[in-house]
Amino acid sequence: MTDMTSSVQSAYVRPAQARRDIGIKRRYAAERRFRAYGVAAILTGLFFLFLLLWTVVSNGYTAFQQTAITLPIEFSEKIIDPKNERADNPAKLMTANYPLLVRDALVKALAIDPSNRALVKQATDMVSASARTQLRDIVIANPAVIGTTVDVALLAEGNIDSANKGQIDLKVAEANRKVKDQQLAWMKTLTETGAMAKQFNTGLFTYGASSRPEAAGIGVAALGSLYMMLIVLALALPIGVCASIYLEEFAPKNRLTDLIEVNINNLAAVPSIVYGLLGLSVFINFAGMPRSAALVGGLVLTLMTLPTIIIATRAALKAVPPSIRSAALGLGASKMQTIFHHVLPLAMPGVLTGTIIGLAHALGETAPLLLIGMVAFVVDFPGSPMEPSTALPVQIYMWANEAERAFVERTSGAIMVLLIFLVVMNLGAILLRRRFERRW
């Protein structure tokens, strides 16, 4: 008996230096390698993110400035209303020859011989054709201005604007260049007299689509996007939350609900262009809704956002501790009271986070909008979601197809605006989560 115990002991007690090699060094090395892979992966991601932001910002920051030429415009009655009929016929002011006012002002400012047609043409080319509407609006807003001379800041033409920002390659032969040497010389004089200067580009935020870059803006597209976001919020949030509450709390757990759950998860991964096709066939062809309207865009984006919201809401509902439900039920609350008094309020941060992320996703979505005709050249602000409109990402898509240098910078500028919207929305989601998360 004693022999046995001693032999058992000797079998189990080993001298420290003879410990089995279990590869501790290798284990640590593997861990270090794994950490290095992780750091490398993150650095790669950060590098590309930085590259993206750098490209966008370096191309786009100039879009927030616009060159303007301030000229003393003489609102000559002889040109605007030679026969003095504006009292009887206000429409006369709409059709007056405003470009002539600009020409006269330029000829005077640059001291050009008015009979030298070619030179005058070069000079008037420097000012945006939108000057016509700009002057018209001034006169219509205040007809008393006729007969006086007022300093007006006219938008410079897109190429002149680019040249002023140093974006035109001057080494190219003059014949192949959009901006001629004479125009460059005038620009120099105008800059020296202070007539030509860069100012903040408010037009970028207030104008609609235009084939002239200096008169193109994202205002109309942003309004279209706003309409769509409101429609998505008004439809997707209640429908999504109701669906999730039913599925999570009331629905019996059987094959059918399992099937529904699998399908919802799959729908979240369906390519968005498919939703566009769905919207085209259901809302436009079948239901006869207007083409290229924010209403249809909003409905399509609602369908696309629903799975995201449902998945997030169900996860949030599931995360509410069962003890809270027991507590409410144990006090005699009905299932409905339990859900609406306790479970849903506690799940709300998760629901809102999911909704905001879904909205941000919808805000940046382009593909389904292409199919329902929202790639439209919309100049005027849509008065309602039923009117033709376009959306921010679609506007970016359309500008990206334009060739002028001024459109390139506007494309990047619009991307920056869109990214800022998205960042603000995601930040809102994070703050909401932080604010309400630690409640039990």
Place this chain on the structure above:
Amino acid sequence: MNMMSEAAVEKALDQKMNTAPYKMTGKDVSVYYGEKRALFDVNLNVRENTVTALIGPSGCGKSTFLRCLNRMNDTIDSCRVTGKIVLDEGDIYDPSIDVVELRARVGMVFQKPNPFPKSIYENVTYGPKIHGLARTKAEFDQIVEHSLQKAGLWNEVKDRLHESGTGLSGGQQQRLCIARAVAVSPEVILMDEPCSALDPIATAKVEELIHELRANYTIVIVTHSMQQAARVSQRTAMFHLGNLVEENDTDKMFTNPDDQRTQDYIMGRFG
């Protein structure tokens, strides 16, 4: 109430113990979770103004039986209850009985303190609010003070009624849960291992509280601690493998049980 009358009440209660009418009666209660049977024809009576302790090893069905008494098992889809449970003459599984009303009469305190993540005040007023027991602010104030006093928590929290209930200590939270249950003026209070998540000092306070509550309420308590059963209860029921092994006066149960299995469990031979 002075010391004398308190002692007198105590004595009266103890005398009443064996003659008190049955508050709840379980007759041939069986519970199935899907195919699995968790309780086998349990016949157990709960006397009014008595603390009845349910003891037994884990998985013996004592919590299942407790949850039958206010139909909390209804919330589990696969659960099926047969037999009859009577509360004051009325079968609580009768279709005409509204479960909301039943749970207002039979309150429950859970194993883990589970106050709502709301203020202490709102925690207590939630039950009265949904049952329409009070309308004015003054009435609610009165219910809050009364319930918290009954739960022995009033002096500790009266200055911070509008702070979150989750900010209290574990023992205070559990007493808040008791106050919450008391606020709807139930007749029976079910307690499912109310002290298992508490430290000994908090446990002592809750036990003392159970002792006081007995004067006004019928209490059924599930506990894993034999000492606790001996300290707080007048009647004890021992469960084993889904069967009710023995039901007896607590004093007798812990000194001279009728059943060998009870003897073994109490002596720590299994469980």
